[in-house]
Amino acid sequence: MNEILIKGARVIDPANHLDEISDILIKDGHFAPLSEVSDKVQMINADGLIAVPGLVDLHVHLRDPGQTYKEDIISGCRSAAAGGVTSLLAMPNTIPAVDTPETVRYILDKAKNADAHVYVVGAITKDLKSEQPTDIDALKQAGISALSDDGKPVENTCFMVEAMKKAAKLNIPVTAHCEDPYLAGGKVNEGEISEILGVKGMPAAAEDAGTARELSLAQAYHVPIHICHVSTATSYVMIKDAKKQGVQVTAETGPHYLMLTQDELLKRDADYRMNPPLRTEYDRQAMIQGLLDGTIDAIATDHAPHSPEDKSDFVNAPNGAIGMETSFAASYTVLVKTGLMTVAQLIEKMAVNPAHILHIDAGTLSCGKPADIMLFDPSEEWTVDPEKLHGKSKNTPFKGLTLTSKVKLTICGGKIVYNEL
Numbered sequence: 001m002n003e004i005l006i007k008g009a010r011v012i013d014p015a016n017h018l019d020e021i022s023d024i025l026i027k028d029g030h031f032a033p034l035s036e037v038s039d040k041v042q043m044i045n046a047d048g049l050i051a052v053p054g055l056v057d058l059h060v061h062l063r064d065p066g067q068t069y070k071e072d073i074i075s076g077c078r079s080a081a082a083g084g085v086t087s088l089l090a091m092p093n094t095i096p097a098v099d100t101p102e103t104v105r106y107i108l109d110k111a112k113n114a115d116a117h118v119y120v121v122g123a124i125t126k127d128l129k130s131e132q133p134t135d136i137d138a139l140k141q142a143g144i145s146a147l148s149d150d151g152k153p154v155e156n157t158c159f160m161v162e163a164m165k166k167a168a169k170l171n172i173p174v175t176a177h178c179e180d181p182y183l184a185g186g187k188v189n190e191g192e193i194s195e196i197l198g199v200k201g202m203p204a205a206a207e208d209a210g211t212a213r214e215l216s217l218a219q220a221y222h223v224p225i226h227i228c229h230v231s232t233a234t235s236y237v238m239i240k241d242a243k244k245q246g247v248q249v250t251a252e253t254g255p256h257y258l259m260l261t262q263d264e265l266l267k268r269d270a271d272y273r274m275n276p277p278l279r280t281e282y283d284r285q286a287m288i289q290g291l292l293d294g295t296i297d298a299i300a301t302d303h304a305p306h307s308p309e310d311k312s313d314f315v316n317a318p319n320g321a322i323g324m325e326t327s328f329a330a331s332y333t334v335l336v337k338t339g340l341m342t343v344a345q346l347i348e349k350m351a352v353n354p355a356h357i358l359h360i361d362a363g364t365l366s367c368g369k370p371a372d373i374m375l376f377d378p379s380e381e382w383t384v385d386p387e388k389l390h391g392k393s394k395n396t397p398f399k400g401l402t403l404t405s406k407v408k409l410t411i412c413g414g415k416i417v418y419n420e421l
């Protein structure tokens, strides 16, 4: 069987408190002791590179079924591989939504041939309409790994409570898109920039009201909740307080909230429009603080592909930006290059913690574990050129930016899925 020896990398594996120059053996899809190396091994010279566990992205829209002109399961996973992501959680706002066992099976079946491990989120309500709950047991039997109506909040609070209770019993997370739907619906962050642009704003309070509701439910019913794409300083403070009080809450933010602010919107380019929107510098600093103090557990991309046609009109374009191919480099540039975090701490946010939240066997290089690994060059600088990215859509808000650190090799389940060595 397939055998790979990675030679001379600096190996950083926070789960094992490991940071040393070492070789890594991969055999039959798993990490293996170096003593088992045979003469049939494929050697990879990794001098000067850092080897870390493959990244786990808790928030990805693969657009399949239904909108495969934007992205599909295969192209989305190719994009993941190029970004060092070996496991991803696929959100249910497809067409149809992931609200039946058939759709769950369709995704899992197609993903067997993909370049990343795909975990499926089942919808909490039929067609994400918050009118009728889904059959969560049937979805679980079909293979879902989490529950959410992401793209939208679960408007009916009773359905949310039932889903959280059920998920706790099934030991899967509920990942919450926090938003008051009546207050939201704007185009950019409400405030100075929305006024300059003359477009309807999305107030921070729309997100904060949603965050407050989900935290209250988790506290009242003693069940876990995972808060998606945190973008406001107020939500950060609420989550921090809830954690102090023992509420079972985990949270993610996205690389774009760490690197960019609402000022980008002055370009009147829809690639900078997402939901939640880019906020203020104060909010951006709060996201960084949240990662540093442990309030925010994970960095997830909210990879949301849209075609150039879809994104052509600044005001009417759908929300969302792609992110998997830039997430590591953008996060590294903001957090590690500046000395705020070590590589090991960044890998906790991008692999170890997300794997725990999702209860999956990933985020470590331990012998016997599935061989999901990423090698990167910590000193390479590169400028993001949308045309060179590997997914179908090119709507990146990082275009033209120079980032530090470049993914060089990704191995998923023992198979080389990305290689620029």
Ligand SMILES: [Zn+2]
Residues within 6 Å of the ligand: 150, 151, 152, 177, 228, 229, 275, 276
């Ligand atoms: Zn969302």
